[in-house]
Amino acid sequence: MEQAEAQEKIVTALTKKLKTKSKFYFNDLAKILELKPRVAKKYITQMVVDQALEYWSSGSTSMYGLPGTGKQAGAEHEE
Amino acid sequence: MAKHETPLLDQLESGPWPSFVSDLKQEAEKRAKNEKGVEFQIPVDVVDDLLGVLELSFKHKRTHWKHGGIVGVFGYGGGVIGRYCDQPEMFPGVAHFHTMRINHPSGKFYTAEYLRQLCDLWDFRGSGITNMHGSTGDIIFIGTTTPQLEEIFYELSHNMNQDLGGSGSNLRSPSDCIGTARCEYACYDTNALCYTLTQDYQDELHRPAFPYKFKFKFDGCPNCCVASIARSDLAFVGTWRDEIRIDAEAVNAYVGGEFPPNGGAHAGRDWGPFDIQKEVTDLCPTKCMKYEKGKLYINDRECTRCMHCINVMPRALRIGNDRGCSILAGAKAPILDGAQMGSLIVPFIKVEDPYDEIKDNVIEPIWDWWMEEGKNRERLGELMKRQGFQRMIEVLGVDAVPQMVQEPRSNPYIFWKEDEVEGGWERDIDEFRKHHKR
Numbered sequence: 135m136e137q138a139e140a141q142e143k144i145v146t147a148l149t150k151k152l153k154t155k156s157k158f159y160f161n162d163l164a165k166i167l168e169l170k171p172r173v174a175k176k177y178i179t180q181m182v183v184d185q186a187l188e189y190w191s192s193g194s195t196s197m198y199g200l201p202g203t204g205k206q207a208g209a210e211h212e213e
Numbered sequence: 214m215a216k217h218e219t220p221l222l223d224q225l226e227s228g229p230w231p232s233f234v235s236d237l238k239q240e241a242e243k244r245a246k247n248e249k250g251v252e253f254q255i256p257v258d259v260v261d262d263l264l265g266v267l268e269l270s271f272k273h274k275r276t277h278w279k280h281g282g283i284v285g286v287f288g289y290g291g292g293v294i295g296r297y298c299d300q301p302e303m304f305p306g307v308a309h310f311h312t313m314r315i316n317h318p319s320g321k322f323y324t325a326e327y328l329r330q331l332c333d334l335w336d337f338r339g340s341g342i343t344n345m346h347g348s349t350g351d352i353i354f355i356g357t358t359t360p361q362l363e364e365i366f367y368e369l370s371h372n373m374n375q376d377l378g379g380s381g382s383n384l385r386s387p388s389d390c391i392g393t394a395r396c397e398y399a400c401y402d403t404n405a406l407c408y409t410l411t412q413d414y415q416d417e418l419h420r421p422a423f424p425y426k427f428k429f430k431f432d433g434c435p436n437c438c439v440a441s442i443a444r445s446d447l448a449f450v451g452t453w454r455d456e457i458r459i460d461a462e463a464v465n466a467y468v469g470g471e472f473p474p475n476g477g478a479h480a481g482r483d484w485g486p487f488d489i490q491k492e493v494t495d496l497c498p499t500k501c502m503k504y505e506k507g508k509l510y511i512n513d514r515e516c517t518r519c520m521h522c523i524n525v526m527p528r529a530l531r532i533g534n535d536r537g538c539s540i541l542a543g544a545k546a547p548i549l550d551g552a553q554m555g556s557l558i559v560p561f562i563k564v565e566d567p568y569d570e571i572k573d574n575v576i577e578p579i580w581d582w583w584m585e586e587g588k589n590r591e592r593l594g595e596l597m598k599r600q601g602f603q604r605m606i607e608v609l610g611v612d613a614v615p616q617m618v619q620e621p622r623s624n625p626y627i628f629w630k631e632d633e634v635e636g637g638w639e640r641d642i643d644e645f646r647k648h649h650k651r
Protein backbone atom coordinates (compact mmCIF):
# COMPACT_ATOMS: atom_id res chain seq x y z
CA MET A 135 0.00 0.00 0.00
CA GLU A 136 1.22 3.51 -0.78
CA GLN A 137 1.50 5.96 2.10
CA ALA A 138 -1.01 8.28 0.43
CA GLU A 139 -3.53 5.49 0.09
CA ALA A 140 -3.14 4.51 3.73
CA GLN A 141 -3.56 8.11 4.81
CA GLU A 142 -6.65 8.51 2.68
CA LYS A 143 -8.21 5.40 4.25
CA ILE A 144 -7.49 6.58 7.78
CA VAL A 145 -8.64 10.16 7.26
CA THR A 146 -11.87 9.05 5.58
CA ALA A 147 -12.68 6.51 8.26
CA LEU A 148 -11.88 8.85 11.13
CA THR A 149 -13.75 11.78 9.62
CA LYS A 150 -16.83 9.58 9.26
CA LYS A 151 -16.72 8.72 12.94
CA LEU A 152 -16.02 12.26 14.12
CA LYS A 153 -19.54 12.88 15.38
CA THR A 154 -19.26 10.19 18.01
CA LYS A 155 -15.55 9.82 18.53
CA SER A 156 -12.40 11.84 18.08
CA LYS A 157 -9.75 9.63 19.67
CA PHE A 158 -8.80 6.17 18.44
CA TYR A 159 -6.69 3.34 19.72
CA PHE A 160 -3.80 2.14 17.63
CA ASN A 161 -5.60 -1.14 17.02
CA ASP A 162 -8.62 0.67 15.59
CA LEU A 163 -6.30 2.23 13.02
CA ALA A 164 -4.59 -1.05 12.20
CA LYS A 165 -8.05 -2.54 11.58
CA ILE A 166 -8.98 0.28 9.22
CA LEU A 167 -5.81 -0.43 7.25
CA GLU A 168 -6.47 -4.18 7.50
CA LEU A 169 -2.83 -4.71 8.36
CA LYS A 170 -0.91 -6.45 11.11
CA PRO A 171 0.06 -4.04 13.87
CA ARG A 172 3.78 -3.92 13.06
CA VAL A 173 3.16 -3.16 9.39
CA ALA A 174 0.43 -0.65 10.19
CA LYS A 175 2.77 1.15 12.57
CA LYS A 176 5.08 2.25 9.77
CA TYR A 177 2.24 4.03 7.99
CA ILE A 178 0.74 5.49 11.13
CA THR A 179 4.05 6.84 12.38
CA GLN A 180 4.58 8.51 9.02
CA MET A 181 1.11 10.09 9.26
CA VAL A 182 2.09 11.62 12.58
CA VAL A 183 5.28 12.98 11.03
CA ASP A 184 3.21 14.38 8.15
CA GLN A 185 0.82 15.86 10.72
CA ALA A 186 -2.17 13.99 9.33
CA LEU A 187 -2.62 12.39 12.75
CA GLU A 188 -1.72 13.50 16.24
CA TYR A 189 -1.03 11.64 19.45
CA TRP A 190 -3.19 12.02 22.51
CA SER A 191 -2.05 10.64 25.82
CA SER A 192 -3.68 10.26 29.20
CA GLY A 193 -0.33 9.35 30.65
CA SER A 194 -1.21 5.69 30.87
CA THR A 195 -2.79 5.12 27.46
CA SER A 196 -2.13 6.67 24.07
CA MET A 197 -4.63 7.38 21.34
CA TYR A 198 -4.60 8.94 17.91
CA GLY A 199 -6.82 11.61 16.40
CA LEU A 200 -7.11 13.99 13.48
CA PRO A 201 -5.30 17.22 14.39
CA GLY A 202 -7.50 19.86 15.98
CA THR A 203 -10.48 17.60 16.58
CA GLY A 204 -12.24 16.65 19.79
CA LYS A 205 -13.35 18.53 22.87
CA GLN A 206 -9.89 18.72 24.32
CA ALA A 207 -8.43 20.43 21.26
CA GLY A 208 -10.29 23.67 21.96
CA ALA A 209 -9.45 23.60 25.62
CA GLU A 210 -5.77 22.91 25.03
CA HIS A 211 -5.21 25.69 22.59
CA GLU A 212 -6.81 28.44 24.64
CA GLU A 213 -4.30 30.63 26.32
CA MET B 214 4.20 35.54 53.30
CA ALA B 215 2.55 32.64 51.48
CA LYS B 216 0.39 33.53 48.48
CA HIS B 217 -2.44 31.23 49.55
CA GLU B 218 -3.56 30.24 53.02
CA THR B 219 -3.13 26.47 53.38
CA PRO B 220 -4.37 25.39 56.82
CA LEU B 221 -5.20 21.85 55.71
CA LEU B 222 -1.82 21.30 54.10
CA ASP B 223 -0.07 22.80 57.12
CA GLN B 224 -1.54 19.96 59.14
CA LEU B 225 0.46 17.51 57.04
CA GLU B 226 3.66 19.06 58.30
CA SER B 227 2.87 18.35 61.94
CA GLY B 228 3.69 14.61 62.03
CA PRO B 229 7.10 13.08 62.68
CA TRP B 230 7.86 12.44 59.01
CA PRO B 231 9.44 14.63 56.38
CA SER B 232 6.66 16.38 54.51
CA PHE B 233 6.33 17.20 50.83
CA VAL B 234 4.39 20.29 51.92
CA SER B 235 7.50 21.65 53.66
CA ASP B 236 9.54 20.87 50.56
CA LEU B 237 7.08 22.72 48.35
CA LYS B 238 7.01 25.74 50.65
CA GLN B 239 10.78 25.80 50.63
CA GLU B 240 10.84 25.70 46.82
CA ALA B 241 8.18 28.46 46.62
CA GLU B 242 10.30 30.65 48.85
CA LYS B 243 13.46 29.88 46.92
CA ARG B 244 11.81 30.95 43.68
CA ALA B 245 10.41 34.12 45.27
CA LYS B 246 13.85 35.13 46.56
CA ASN B 247 15.63 34.00 43.39
CA GLU B 248 19.09 34.50 44.82
CA LYS B 249 20.75 32.97 41.76
CA GLY B 250 18.99 35.41 39.44
CA VAL B 251 17.37 32.73 37.28
CA GLU B 252 15.33 34.06 34.35
CA PHE B 253 12.30 31.92 35.10
CA GLN B 254 10.50 30.89 31.92
CA ILE B 255 7.28 29.89 33.66
CA PRO B 256 5.46 31.84 36.41
CA VAL B 257 7.67 32.47 39.41
CA ASP B 258 4.79 31.62 41.76
CA VAL B 259 4.04 28.23 40.16
CA VAL B 260 4.75 26.42 43.41
CA ASP B 261 2.57 28.79 45.46
CA ASP B 262 -0.30 28.10 43.09
CA LEU B 263 0.35 24.37 43.28
CA LEU B 264 -0.03 24.56 47.05
CA GLY B 265 -3.14 26.67 46.56
CA VAL B 266 -4.88 24.26 44.21
CA LEU B 267 -3.97 21.32 46.41
CA GLU B 268 -5.48 23.06 49.42
CA LEU B 269 -8.64 23.69 47.40
CA SER B 270 -8.82 20.02 46.42
CA PHE B 271 -8.53 19.01 50.05
CA LYS B 272 -11.36 21.42 50.86
CA HIS B 273 -13.60 20.28 48.00
CA LYS B 274 -12.52 16.63 48.18
CA ARG B 275 -12.29 16.77 44.37
CA THR B 276 -9.43 17.15 41.98
CA HIS B 277 -8.96 20.37 40.06
CA TRP B 278 -6.68 18.83 37.45
CA LYS B 279 -7.56 17.85 33.93
CA HIS B 280 -5.29 15.03 33.02
CA GLY B 281 -4.04 14.09 29.55
CA GLY B 282 -3.75 15.83 26.24
CA ILE B 283 -2.05 16.20 22.90
CA VAL B 284 1.03 18.01 24.16
CA GLY B 285 4.39 16.45 23.51
CA VAL B 286 7.56 16.93 21.57
CA PHE B 287 7.46 16.48 17.83
CA GLY B 288 7.58 12.87 16.68
CA TYR B 289 7.30 11.40 20.17
CA GLY B 290 4.06 9.89 21.42
CA GLY B 291 5.28 9.67 25.01
CA GLY B 292 7.41 11.34 27.62
CA VAL B 293 5.06 14.25 28.21
CA ILE B 294 1.76 14.09 30.05
CA GLY B 295 -0.52 17.03 29.58
CA ARG B 296 -2.04 18.50 32.71
CA TYR B 297 -4.24 21.55 33.11
CA CYS B 298 -5.84 23.20 36.12
CA ASP B 299 -9.60 23.71 35.96
CA GLN B 300 -9.32 26.90 38.06
CA PRO B 301 -6.83 28.83 35.94
CA GLU B 302 -8.01 32.28 37.10
CA MET B 303 -7.49 31.42 40.72
CA PHE B 304 -4.19 29.63 40.09
CA PRO B 305 -2.65 31.03 36.89
CA GLY B 306 0.79 29.68 37.80
CA VAL B 307 -0.42 26.12 37.24
CA ALA B 308 -2.91 26.70 34.39
CA HIS B 309 -0.59 24.48 32.30
CA PHE B 310 1.33 22.08 34.44
CA HIS B 311 2.66 19.28 32.25
CA THR B 312 4.75 16.40 33.49
CA MET B 313 7.87 15.30 31.65
CA ARG B 314 9.40 11.87 32.02
CA ILE B 315 13.15 11.74 31.58
CA ASN B 316 14.76 8.35 30.95
CA HIS B 317 16.90 7.63 34.01
CA PRO B 318 20.40 6.29 33.43
CA SER B 319 21.00 2.54 33.80
CA GLY B 320 21.38 1.61 37.44
CA LYS B 321 20.52 5.22 38.29
CA PHE B 322 24.16 6.19 38.37
CA TYR B 323 24.62 9.95 38.33
CA THR B 324 27.41 12.38 38.72
CA ALA B 325 26.75 15.39 40.95
CA GLU B 326 27.53 17.58 37.96
CA TYR B 327 24.82 15.91 35.88
CA LEU B 328 22.22 16.24 38.66
CA ARG B 329 23.06 19.92 38.95
CA GLN B 330 22.58 20.36 35.19
CA LEU B 331 19.17 18.66 35.40
CA CYS B 332 18.06 20.86 38.29
CA ASP B 333 19.36 24.06 36.70
CA LEU B 334 17.47 23.30 33.51
CA TRP B 335 14.31 22.56 35.44
CA ASP B 336 14.57 25.66 37.64
CA PHE B 337 14.95 27.71 34.48
CA ARG B 338 12.24 26.16 32.31
CA GLY B 339 9.98 24.36 34.78
CA SER B 340 8.63 24.44 38.30
CA GLY B 341 11.83 23.17 39.90
CA ILE B 342 9.84 20.28 41.40
CA THR B 343 11.10 16.80 40.59
CA ASN B 344 10.25 13.27 41.61
CA MET B 345 13.34 11.08 41.83
CA HIS B 346 12.13 8.64 40.61
CA GLY B 347 8.68 7.68 39.35
CA SER B 348 7.53 4.08 39.81
CA THR B 349 8.77 3.08 36.36
CA GLY B 350 12.13 4.57 37.20
CA ASP B 351 12.10 7.82 35.23
CA ILE B 352 13.27 11.13 36.54
CA ILE B 353 10.00 13.07 36.70
CA PHE B 354 9.88 16.77 36.01
CA ILE B 355 6.63 18.01 37.50
CA GLY B 356 5.02 21.04 35.95
CA THR B 357 5.84 23.22 32.97
CA THR B 358 4.03 25.05 30.18
CA THR B 359 3.58 23.96 26.57
CA PRO B 360 6.12 26.34 24.96
CA GLN B 361 8.87 25.01 27.22
CA LEU B 362 8.54 21.37 26.15
CA GLU B 363 10.54 21.52 22.92
CA GLU B 364 13.13 23.80 24.53
CA ILE B 365 13.71 21.36 27.35
CA PHE B 366 13.84 18.41 24.98
CA TYR B 367 16.39 20.18 22.79
CA GLU B 368 18.59 21.00 25.76
CA LEU B 369 18.35 17.44 27.12
CA SER B 370 19.00 15.70 23.85
CA HIS B 371 21.63 18.04 22.37
CA ASN B 372 23.59 19.18 25.39
CA MET B 373 23.00 16.59 28.06
CA ASN B 374 23.02 13.36 26.05
CA GLN B 375 19.65 12.57 27.54
CA ASP B 376 16.32 11.31 26.21
CA LEU B 377 12.72 11.44 27.31
CA GLY B 378 11.24 8.29 28.82
CA GLY B 379 8.17 6.31 27.84
CA SER B 380 4.56 6.97 28.77
CA GLY B 381 1.18 5.93 27.42
CA SER B 382 0.90 2.77 25.33
CA ASN B 383 4.64 2.58 24.86
CA LEU B 384 7.51 0.52 26.06
CA ARG B 385 8.23 2.33 29.31
CA SER B 386 11.73 3.35 30.27
CA PRO B 387 13.51 0.08 31.05
CA SER B 388 14.82 -0.03 34.59
CA ASP B 389 17.58 -2.04 36.24
CA CYS B 390 19.41 -2.63 39.50
CA ILE B 391 23.03 -1.52 39.92
CA GLY B 392 24.09 -5.00 38.77
CA THR B 393 27.68 -6.03 38.16
CA ALA B 394 28.70 -2.38 38.35
CA ARG B 395 28.67 -2.56 42.13
CA CYS B 396 27.01 -5.72 43.35
CA GLU B 397 28.71 -9.07 43.76
CA TYR B 398 25.37 -10.90 43.65
CA ALA B 399 24.70 -9.86 40.06
CA CYS B 400 24.43 -12.86 37.74
CA TYR B 401 24.52 -10.78 34.57
CA ASP B 402 25.30 -7.23 33.51
CA THR B 403 21.93 -5.59 34.09
CA ASN B 404 23.21 -2.18 33.00
CA ALA B 405 24.36 -3.51 29.64
CA LEU B 406 21.13 -5.36 28.91
CA CYS B 407 18.97 -2.43 30.04
CA TYR B 408 20.96 0.03 27.95
CA THR B 409 21.03 -2.18 24.87
CA LEU B 410 17.31 -2.88 24.88
CA THR B 411 16.58 0.81 25.52
CA GLN B 412 18.60 1.68 22.41
CA ASP B 413 17.33 -1.19 20.27
CA TYR B 414 13.69 -0.51 21.05
CA GLN B 415 13.63 3.26 20.60
CA ASP B 416 10.67 3.01 18.25
CA GLU B 417 8.64 1.06 20.82
CA LEU B 418 9.66 3.55 23.51
CA HIS B 419 8.61 6.70 21.70
CA ARG B 420 5.90 5.77 19.23
CA PRO B 421 2.93 4.10 20.87
CA ALA B 422 1.44 1.08 19.13
CA PHE B 423 0.90 -1.33 22.01
CA PRO B 424 -2.51 -2.05 23.53
CA TYR B 425 -1.26 -0.54 26.79
CA LYS B 426 1.92 0.11 28.75
CA PHE B 427 4.75 -2.42 28.71
CA LYS B 428 7.61 -2.56 31.20
CA PHE B 429 10.99 -4.28 31.25
CA LYS B 430 12.89 -4.53 34.49
CA PHE B 431 16.27 -6.12 35.11
CA ASP B 432 17.38 -7.55 38.42
CA GLY B 433 20.84 -9.02 38.70
CA CYS B 434 19.75 -11.65 41.20
CA PRO B 435 16.61 -12.92 42.93
CA ASN B 436 16.91 -10.23 45.62
CA CYS B 437 15.02 -8.18 43.05
CA CYS B 438 16.10 -4.70 44.10
CA VAL B 439 13.99 -3.11 41.34
CA ALA B 440 11.12 -5.51 42.11
CA SER B 441 11.02 -6.70 38.52
CA ILE B 442 8.98 -9.75 39.45
CA ALA B 443 6.15 -7.59 40.74
CA ARG B 444 6.37 -4.52 38.58
CA SER B 445 7.20 -5.40 35.01
CA ASP B 446 5.51 -7.15 32.12
CA LEU B 447 8.83 -8.84 31.42
CA ALA B 448 11.14 -9.39 34.36
CA PHE B 449 14.74 -10.51 33.87
CA VAL B 450 15.97 -11.97 37.13
CA GLY B 451 19.57 -13.11 37.37
CA THR B 452 20.20 -16.71 38.41
CA TRP B 453 22.69 -19.56 38.03
CA ARG B 454 22.33 -23.23 37.23
CA ASP B 455 25.37 -24.82 38.84
CA GLU B 456 26.28 -24.84 42.53
CA ILE B 457 26.44 -22.17 45.17
CA ARG B 458 30.15 -21.72 45.88
CA ILE B 459 30.87 -22.52 49.52
CA ASP B 460 33.91 -21.27 51.40
CA ALA B 461 33.87 -23.73 54.31
CA GLU B 462 36.33 -21.73 56.36
CA ALA B 463 34.28 -18.57 56.05
CA VAL B 464 31.13 -20.48 57.05
CA ASN B 465 32.83 -21.39 60.29
CA ALA B 466 34.01 -17.83 60.75
CA TYR B 467 30.33 -16.80 60.73
CA VAL B 468 29.48 -19.60 63.13
CA GLY B 469 32.32 -18.51 65.40
CA GLY B 470 31.08 -14.93 65.39
CA GLU B 471 34.07 -13.58 63.51
CA PHE B 472 31.99 -12.07 60.69
CA PRO B 473 28.71 -10.31 61.41
CA PRO B 474 25.78 -11.96 59.54
CA ASN B 475 23.96 -10.05 56.78
CA GLY B 476 26.97 -7.83 56.25
CA GLY B 477 26.31 -6.24 59.64
CA ALA B 478 22.90 -4.96 58.58
CA HIS B 479 21.29 -5.90 61.89
CA ALA B 480 23.86 -4.16 64.06
CA GLY B 481 21.34 -1.80 65.66
CA ARG B 482 20.72 -4.10 68.60
CA ASP B 483 22.12 -7.25 70.17
CA TRP B 484 20.43 -10.29 68.64
CA GLY B 485 22.60 -12.76 70.54
CA PRO B 486 25.18 -15.10 69.02
CA PHE B 487 24.72 -16.17 65.40
CA ASP B 488 22.86 -19.48 65.10
CA ILE B 489 23.43 -20.98 61.66
CA GLN B 490 20.66 -23.52 62.05
CA LYS B 491 18.04 -21.06 63.20
CA GLU B 492 19.04 -18.24 60.92
CA VAL B 493 20.10 -20.07 57.78
CA THR B 494 19.41 -23.77 57.30
CA ASP B 495 15.96 -23.82 58.97
CA LEU B 496 14.89 -20.86 56.88
CA CYS B 497 15.91 -22.37 53.57
CA PRO B 498 12.56 -22.57 51.77
CA THR B 499 13.32 -25.89 50.11
CA LYS B 500 15.06 -27.38 53.14
CA CYS B 501 17.98 -28.33 50.97
CA MET B 502 20.72 -27.34 53.41
CA LYS B 503 22.23 -28.81 56.50
CA TYR B 504 25.08 -27.92 58.84
CA GLU B 505 26.68 -30.96 60.44
CA LYS B 506 29.90 -31.44 62.30
CA GLY B 507 31.22 -28.09 61.29
CA LYS B 508 30.34 -28.50 57.62
CA LEU B 509 27.66 -26.94 55.46
CA TYR B 510 25.96 -29.05 52.78
CA ILE B 511 23.68 -27.77 50.04
CA ASN B 512 21.68 -30.01 47.73
CA ASP B 513 21.81 -27.66 44.78
CA ARG B 514 19.29 -29.64 42.75
CA GLU B 515 16.61 -28.57 45.20
CA CYS B 516 17.83 -25.00 45.73
CA THR B 517 15.45 -22.40 44.28
CA ARG B 518 18.07 -19.62 44.34
CA CYS B 519 16.08 -17.63 46.90
CA MET B 520 19.29 -15.85 48.00
CA HIS B 521 18.54 -16.18 51.71
CA CYS B 522 21.66 -18.09 52.72
CA ILE B 523 23.87 -15.95 50.52
CA ASN B 524 22.44 -12.74 51.96
CA VAL B 525 23.12 -13.94 55.51
CA MET B 526 26.67 -15.16 54.85
CA PRO B 527 27.93 -13.28 51.80
CA ARG B 528 31.58 -13.95 52.56
CA ALA B 529 31.02 -17.69 52.77
CA LEU B 530 28.46 -18.34 50.03
CA ARG B 531 28.60 -17.05 46.51
CA ILE B 532 26.40 -17.29 43.45
CA GLY B 533 27.32 -20.08 41.03
CA ASN B 534 29.57 -19.69 38.00
CA ASP B 535 27.18 -20.74 35.22
CA ARG B 536 25.07 -17.61 35.22
CA GLY B 537 22.23 -16.15 33.23
CA CYS B 538 18.70 -15.08 33.97
CA SER B 539 15.16 -16.32 34.37
CA ILE B 540 12.43 -14.46 32.53
CA LEU B 541 9.00 -13.92 34.06
CA ALA B 542 6.02 -12.37 32.35
CA GLY B 543 2.80 -10.67 33.23
CA ALA B 544 3.25 -8.79 36.51
CA LYS B 545 1.06 -5.75 36.99
CA ALA B 546 -0.55 -3.49 39.57
CA PRO B 547 -4.32 -3.81 40.38
CA ILE B 548 -6.99 -2.14 38.16
CA LEU B 549 -8.30 -5.42 36.64
CA ASP B 550 -8.34 -8.68 38.60
CA GLY B 551 -6.01 -7.38 41.28
CA ALA B 552 -2.26 -7.26 41.35
CA GLN B 553 -0.35 -10.09 39.73
CA MET B 554 3.22 -11.33 40.06
CA GLY B 555 5.20 -12.47 37.04
CA SER B 556 4.92 -16.10 35.87
CA LEU B 557 8.03 -17.99 34.91
CA ILE B 558 8.30 -18.39 31.16
CA VAL B 559 12.02 -19.02 30.67
CA PRO B 560 13.72 -20.82 33.58
CA PHE B 561 17.23 -20.10 32.35
CA ILE B 562 18.77 -18.24 29.48
CA LYS B 563 22.33 -17.04 28.97
CA VAL B 564 22.61 -13.25 28.87
CA GLU B 565 25.16 -12.53 26.20
CA ASP B 566 25.73 -9.53 24.00
CA PRO B 567 24.07 -8.86 21.48
CA TYR B 568 21.17 -10.61 23.26
CA ASP B 569 19.64 -11.93 20.04
CA GLU B 570 18.20 -15.00 21.68
CA ILE B 571 16.33 -12.88 24.22
CA LYS B 572 15.08 -10.48 21.58
CA ASP B 573 14.17 -12.94 18.82
CA ASN B 574 12.84 -15.81 20.90
CA VAL B 575 11.24 -14.08 23.86
CA ILE B 576 10.52 -10.37 23.56
CA GLU B 577 9.39 -10.09 19.96
CA PRO B 578 7.11 -13.15 19.79
CA ILE B 579 5.41 -11.91 22.95
CA TRP B 580 4.93 -8.45 21.49
CA ASP B 581 3.54 -9.87 18.23
CA TRP B 582 1.03 -11.96 20.13
CA TRP B 583 -0.02 -9.18 22.49
CA MET B 584 -0.26 -6.53 19.75
CA GLU B 585 -2.52 -8.79 17.71
CA GLU B 586 -4.61 -10.42 20.38
CA GLY B 587 -4.51 -7.93 23.26
CA LYS B 588 -7.62 -5.81 23.76
CA ASN B 589 -7.26 -2.07 24.16
CA ARG B 590 -5.86 -1.33 27.62
CA GLU B 591 -5.14 -4.99 28.30
CA ARG B 592 -1.82 -5.70 30.00
CA LEU B 593 0.20 -8.75 28.99
CA GLY B 594 -0.63 -10.41 32.31
CA GLU B 595 -4.34 -10.03 31.62
CA LEU B 596 -4.01 -11.51 28.15
CA MET B 597 -2.08 -14.43 29.67
CA LYS B 598 -4.95 -15.00 32.07
CA ARG B 599 -7.62 -14.64 29.42
CA GLN B 600 -6.05 -16.97 26.86
CA GLY B 601 -4.22 -19.19 29.32
CA PHE B 602 -0.63 -19.97 30.14
CA GLN B 603 -0.72 -22.82 27.69
CA ARG B 604 -1.22 -20.31 24.88
CA MET B 605 1.66 -18.25 26.23
CA ILE B 606 4.15 -21.09 25.99
CA GLU B 607 2.83 -21.98 22.55
CA VAL B 608 3.63 -18.44 21.45
CA LEU B 609 7.14 -18.85 22.79
CA GLY B 610 7.48 -22.32 21.35
CA VAL B 611 8.83 -23.74 24.61
CA ASP B 612 7.89 -26.93 26.41
CA ALA B 613 6.21 -26.82 29.77
CA VAL B 614 8.58 -27.44 32.68
CA PRO B 615 7.75 -28.17 36.32
CA GLN B 616 8.75 -24.66 37.44
CA MET B 617 5.83 -23.28 35.44
CA VAL B 618 3.32 -25.24 37.50
CA GLN B 619 2.16 -23.47 40.61
CA GLU B 620 0.65 -26.55 42.20
CA PRO B 621 0.06 -29.98 40.72
CA ARG B 622 -3.31 -31.29 39.59
CA SER B 623 -5.58 -28.52 40.77
CA ASN B 624 -6.95 -28.05 37.27
CA PRO B 625 -8.36 -31.16 35.58
CA TYR B 626 -9.10 -29.33 32.36
CA ILE B 627 -5.90 -29.72 30.44
CA PHE B 628 -6.76 -29.92 26.80
CA TRP B 629 -4.28 -31.83 24.71
CA LYS B 630 -3.93 -31.08 21.07
CA GLU B 631 -3.76 -33.90 18.56
CA ASP B 632 -0.13 -33.29 17.65
CA GLU B 633 0.84 -33.46 21.32
CA VAL B 634 -0.48 -37.00 21.72
CA GLU B 635 1.40 -39.98 20.40
CA GLY B 636 -0.59 -41.55 17.57
CA GLY B 637 -2.99 -38.59 17.38
CA TRP B 638 -6.77 -39.06 17.64
CA GLU B 639 -6.97 -41.79 14.99
CA ARG B 640 -7.47 -45.30 16.25
CA ASP B 641 -8.16 -48.72 14.85
CA ILE B 642 -11.71 -49.38 16.04
CA ASP B 643 -11.44 -53.16 15.51
CA GLU B 644 -8.31 -53.30 17.59
CA PHE B 645 -10.08 -51.24 20.28
CA ARG B 646 -13.21 -53.46 20.24
CA LYS B 647 -11.06 -56.51 20.89
CA HIS B 648 -10.52 -55.24 24.41
CA HIS B 649 -13.58 -53.07 25.03
CA LYS B 650 -17.13 -54.34 24.47
CA ARG B 651 -19.82 -52.02 23.27
Ligand code: SF4
Nearest residue numbers: 390396399433434438
Ligand atom coordinates in the same frame (compact mmCIF):
# COMPACT_ATOMS: atom_id res chain seq x y z
S1 SF4 C 1 19.01 -7.31 42.52
FE1 SF4 C 1 20.70 -8.61 43.24
S2 SF4 C 1 22.36 -8.06 41.84
FE2 SF4 C 1 20.89 -6.42 41.68
S3 SF4 C 1 21.57 -4.88 43.19
FE3 SF4 C 1 20.04 -6.20 44.17
S4 SF4 C 1 21.25 -7.73 45.23
FE4 SF4 C 1 22.59 -6.83 43.69
Ligand code: SF4
Nearest residue numbers: 497516517519520522
Ligand atom coordinates in the same frame (compact mmCIF):
# COMPACT_ATOMS: atom_id res chain seq x y z
S1 SF4 D 1 19.56 -19.97 48.04
FE1 SF4 D 1 17.72 -20.33 49.25
S2 SF4 D 1 16.94 -22.27 48.48
FE2 SF4 D 1 19.08 -22.15 47.86
S3 SF4 D 1 20.23 -23.12 49.49
FE3 SF4 D 1 20.19 -20.94 49.97
S4 SF4 D 1 18.43 -20.69 51.32
FE4 SF4 D 1 18.18 -22.69 50.30
